[in-house]
Every structure is written in C-alpha cells, then in structure tokens.
Amino acid sequence: MIQDTIAAISTAVGEGGIAIIRISGPQAISGTDAIFRSKISLKDADTHTVHYGHIIDPASSEKVEEVLVTVMKGPRSFTAEDVVEINAHGGVIAVKKVLDVVLQLDGYRTAEPGEFTKRAFLNGRIDLMQAEAVIDLIRSKSDRAFSVARKQAEGVLSKRIKALRQTVIELLAHIEVNIDYPEHDVEAMTSAYIREQCELAIAEIDKLLKTANEGKILREGIMTAIVGRPNVGKSSLMNVLTQENKAIVTDIPGTTRDVIEQFVTLNGIPLRLLDTAGIRETSDVVEKIGVERSRDALQGADLILFVLNYNEPLVDDDRQLLEQLKDRSVIVIINKMDLPGRLELAEVEQYVSSDAIVRMSVLQESGLDILEATISEMFFEGQLEANDLTYVSNVRHIALLKRSKQSLVDAIEATHVGIPIDVIQIDARQAWESLGEILGDEAGDSLIDQIFSQFCLGK
Template sequence: MVQDTIAAISTAVGEGGIAIIRMSGDNAINCVDLIFDSKKKLRDADSHTVHYGHIVHPVTGERIEEVIVTVMRGPRSFTAEDVVEINAHGGVIAVKKVLDTVLELEGVRTAEPGEFTKRAFLNGRIDLMQAEAVIDLIRSKSDRAFSVARKQAEGTLSKQIKALRGTVIELLAHIEVNIDYPEHDVEAMTSAYIREQCQAAIGELDRLLKTANDGKLLREGIVTAIVGRPNVGKSSLMNMLTQENRAIVTDIPGTTRDVIEQFVTINGIPLRLLDTAGIRETSDIVERIGVERSRNALQDADLILFVLNHNEPLHADDRLLLEQLQGRSMIVIVNKTDLPGALDSEALMKFVPKGQIVRMSMAEESGLDRLEAVIHDMFFEGELEANDMTYVSNVRHISLLKQAKQSMEDAIEATYTGIPIDVIQIDVRSAWESLGEILGDEAGDSLIDQIFSQFCLGK
C-alpha cells in the first residue's frame, strides 16, 4: 500500500462552474482537516459523505475559498485509499490558491500523470487492461468508441482473458505433474491431449482477435485521406463531413496548400480526416510542397476518398493516381452531380467496383448517407454493436494475444516432432505469461510507468 498523500487538479484548466482538487493517501483526510473549516471534522465523517465549509490557510487562518468536500474512505474509493475531493469555484486563480494551500501541508505532494489510476492498479482494485481503458474513455471520439472503452473499464474483457489464462494454467499444471510423476501418466497426458487443449485456447484467441480490427478502428479512428486534382471539391467534402467551414473553399485551383486534419464521427464511426492539397504537377514551390505532403498522407491512410468531377472526363492525372492506388481501401466520390455529366462511368469502373463509387453534390449536400453506408460496409463486417460485443482495441493487447496464439501453435507443432514434454511446457508457459502481461500480472515496472505516463494529471 502506498503511504504518501498526492494531490492534483482533476478538472480541465480554465473557467468553469466547478473545479475539483483530488487527494489520495492514508493521511489525506487528516491533512484536509488542517485546512477545512466546517462544523464537523472530516476524520469523524462517514465514508461517501459531502460537507460544506471553507478552505483556510493553516497558519494565518485566512479564508481562501468556499468549498464542498467529499470524503471516500478506502478501500471503497477509486484508488482503494482514502480519497478527498475538494469542489471549488471554477477558475484559474481560485483553483490554484486551493491547490497551493493543499501542497503546503506536510507529506502532500503533486501527483504524477496518471498516478491516481496507477494506485488503483497497484492496490489491486483494477487490472492493467482496465487502467488503460480509463485513458480510452477520456480520448473517445465517438459513442461506440466510448462504449467499447467503458466495457473494458468495467472488466468485461479482463474476465475473458482471466478465464483463458485459467485454462492455460490448468494445462500447465497437468504438464508439470506429468513431468514430475511420469509413472502415473496423470490425466493421460499425451500429445493428443496437449493438442486438444492448445487448440481450444487458440479458438478463444481467434475469437478475440477477430474483433481486433474493428476495435482498433473504433479506438483510433479510420485515417481517411481526401485526394484528387485541384478544384474537384475536396475541401467542400471536408466541410460537409465536419459540418463547419474547416477548409477554405474557392474556385481557384491550388487553394489548399497543406494537409488539414479533423476528427469527425459518421454513423458512430470515427474518421480522422486529412484534406490534402490537390495532386498535380506544378511549378509553384509552396504548392509542390503541399502535393508532396499529400502523397505522404496517402501512404498512412486506412481509407482514401478519391474525388472526381461529374462534369469532367477522366484526366490523365486521375488515371495515373487510380492505377497507383490499386489494392488500397478506396471510395471514389463523383462530385457535382447537379451539373451536366461528362465522366465516363465505364472507364472509371475499370479501376474500382461499382459499389465503391458514390455520387454526390457538395452544392446540394446530397449523397452523404450513401457514403456513410459504403464506409461502414467496407470496414466492419455485419452489424457493429459495441453494446452487445466486447472488442479488443488496444495495440498492445492485440500484439500479446498474437504472441500467445503463436506460442500455442508452437506447442502443437512440437507434439508432432517428438520434442520432450518439458520443452513443450516452455511454449505453454510463454502463452500464459503473454496473457498475464495484458492484465499486468507479468508486466515490468518500465512498462507500467510508460503506460501511466500517457495520462493527464489528476486521473
């Protein structure tokens, strides 16, 4: 159990109705009693109660702020320690005065980034997977991403990993008994039995990994590059998707000189939109830099929205870029359908299937529903319901699940080659350790520190 008392502002900096200063530690309640002027001492208060009073200077007795203080005694608190939350008026000066007063108390220090959640993990209230879900909750860009993170924070996915790990440890126990007492042939420990148990574990790992692509996209967003020749409506599409004038729109080709980035949610799916400069040969040095950045953005994109004009034939630059993008996840958007047509649809379908062509009019704001449907069908199999299914979304978790699967496959392969059972045990134990690293049971201090350093102060 961590003994020292930590404190930090847990709400966003700036003006607001309420700001919260959070404290945690064995001595948190007694510390606040030294600066809290109220009818009742907090040390005598019941857990999970709220108290009105004033923060006063511990030496001069000067009133600093009118506050509401909440007491939560461990282990029934977020950190499993005694926690005190001071609710003050929002505003930079008021909050700073209260925090400075708290930090003047002996034994109280500023919390490190993520230290409250880290203490919850170290004190056994949550596992590492649940702790990482907390930051996913904060960073959620859509309702579905939030739902996925919430289920992970509640431990839904952790329970499945723990159950799978329990199955693996049972297999390990049988192998070790067979090694120690070979004359008993416990549980008929044969190669066939090992293969059966490993295959069952692989089936569960495959089920979890099947959700990984969808989960990762929900967590991080689909990196979506909007590309095309100058003046085809790329910036108009950006503004239509974001419902704001994020990009400058003119009739002058080459207006967009750099990559503009914006997050947007379409039908519950987060997209990280990259509005790129029009791709063409140009002598303008600034535009040429923008075109080069556009080409770089294409390399990192999960999805490419290729914009063409309905009232223009396919240009040589269009054909060249379409050829270069073969095999990529791409949707061709035929813009300006409100104007007379000049685009050869048959020529276009030589590059992309008909189902990946969406006809739109930015001027009339039509075709957006169709675009949403195509994006959904392209990236997500079946109906995407975060409330009904647990998704693996964290890259670290996905990597460790794959490692566990590989170890199980190695164990199966070893049974066919006559490798001794004590060597096979190493592969099975490796799978068990990989699963434990997801939960934090096998995680080293450096990994734990790296994970919690990503959190904000006060969380």
C-alpha cells in the first residue's frame, strides 16, 4: 500500500498565466490544509471543488502566494488517490516558493518522472497500454497522432487486447480440462478446437499488426533525409516545408555543414526532416565531417528526398547516389523548374519510377501538394483511414503481438505433428502472457519503471 504523498510542478517551467502544483497521496488534503488559509477547511470541502485562499509559510505564518486550490478525493481522481492541485501565478519564483512550502510537510516528497501516471496504473485506474498512451498524447505532433493517442488512452485498443486474451484463456481452460480428465478427451476434437481458437486469435492479431506501420509513423514521424549535391535547394526546401528560416540559404556551395532536424506535418503526415550537408567530394575538413554525417543520416532515414537541379545535368555524384538509393524509399525532387531545363528526365527515370519524381520550384512554392500526395501514397496507400483510429503505434506492443502470434502458430503446428497436449499448453500460455505484458498484467517491475521514467516530471 502506498503510504507517502508526492508533489511536483505539472506545468512547463517559465512564465505563464498560471502554474500548477499537483499533489497525490493519503495526506494530500490534510497536509495542504495545514498550509492553506481560506474560508473553508479543505478537509470539509466537497470533492471536485475549487477554493480561493493563500499558501502560508508555517515557520513565519506569512503569506507566500495567492492561490486557487482544487480538491479531488479518491478514487475519483487521475491517480485514484486524494489529489490536490494548487494553481499559483505563473512564474519560476512564485511556483518554486509554493513547492518549497509544500515539500516541507511531513510525509511529502518530490514525485519521480511519471509517478502520478504510474500510481494511476498501480491503483488499477488504467492499464499499461493506456499509461503509455499518455506519453503519446503529450508528444503528439499532428491532429491525427493526437486522436490515435486519445483513443488508446480511453482504452479502445486495450479492449481489443483483452478480448484476444479471453479467446486464449478459453483455449487454456479447454486444454486444462483435457489434461485433468484425459479419459474424456477426444484427440481429434481437441486438436480441431485448438486450431480453431488459435486461428481466431491470429486473425485478430493480424488485423492489429496491419496498422502497425502507419501507427508507428503517426507516433514517431517519418525520418526524412533531404539529400543532394550542394546548392540544389535542399535548405530552401527545408525552410518552405517548415515555414521557417531554419536553414541558412546562400548561393555558396557547402553552406550547410551539419544535419539540421525539424518536425513538420504535411497534410496530417508527420515528418522528421533532416537537412543535410551537400554530398560531394571535398578537401574542406569541416565540410567533410558534414558530408559524413549526411551519409549517416541517409542510412537511418525512412524516406529520402533526393533534390536535383533542373538547370543542371546529372553528374557522376548524382548517378552514384541514385544507384545506391535504388532499393530505398526515395522521392526525387526536380527543383528549380522555373529555370531553363538542362536535366535529362529520361536518365533520372532509369533509376526511379516516374511516380517517385516530383517537379517543383521551391522558390515559387509550387509542387508542394504533389509532394504531399506522393508521400501519402508511398506510406499510407493514398490516405489514412478517417474513422478507424485503432492503430498499434508502440514498438513494444508490436513486438509482443508478434511474439504472441508466433506462439499460437507453434501451437497449431504442434497439433499437426501429434505433440502432447500439455506441451501445446505451454505455447498457448506464452501467447496469453505476451498479450498480458502489453496491458501490464505480466510486466515486471523493471519494465514498468523504465516506461514511466520516460514521462516528464509532474505527469
């Protein structure tokens, strides 16, 4: 049973209209009441009410800050414990003074990263999948990613995993009966039932895994490297896509010396853009380091935007890079279409499909809509589903679903070769445990600690 009470600043550090200190635990209300002066005692306050007053320094009895205090009595709170939120004036000094007074109370300590959400999980208010969705809500970079995370936080995906576990537990119960009462076992019927239940579960897992690629992209974004020779318009493209002057643009080749990263959303598609140094042979020591980093970014990219200059013919550096990118997800951008053409498009089409060639003028901001449509077609088969937001987006969940599926496949194969039913039970139980690990039912303490350590302080 949790005995201590935790407190932390829940709003971002810096100046703002208000700052919120969140407190959770058995002494949240009584402790805060000892340093709060108002017309009503917080102990007597109704749950989910807000009260005006002042935080008092118990050592000097002086007013520290004018505040609004919200009382939420467990289990009707985020952590399922008594929770108090102190709304103070936004500002580093004001909120720090209040937090210092709060942490002087007996039984209080500073919350660890993610500990409020962890308590919600430990107290049974949410499962581990819902807890992880809270991180995704905070980190969402697009409306659709936010919607997917919100659905997961509400438990939509958890319900499907629980239904899967129910299918497997029914299979396990049937196997247990046949192990305990072998005299009533009809081997042919048992094998058929095992295959039927396993195939039902596998079909549902396959439906979820089908969304994994799109879900992972929505969660993490498409790692997109903008590459090409110097002075073809890479940095200009970066600036147009981000609507910022993030990268320095000049007519001098080799201006970009390092990899610049920026997150953007194109028509609902999240991209982690990497503007790289122009790839070419150079004797400049600093530029050479930039070129090497560009090559590293190229290796780790999910998508490569290879920029060519319409006003220049292909050179050997272009041909070599195009040859290297033949088996990669690449879109060739023919930039500077507003200038006279000296580039042989037919030669470019020897390396990539015409569907993966986009003609643009970054200067005139033309062709952006075609680029967006091409990326969408490449990664989402044209469009994302508008209504079904049940995407599997977490790498941990994807791995466990695959592990569960393999265990079920092993169980089916075991029935065909006459393996004893008590051995088949091991495969079925492994599938059930893998699904339980997604929800947190079978997760160890070290995994739980690792997951919640990724949260920001105060969440």
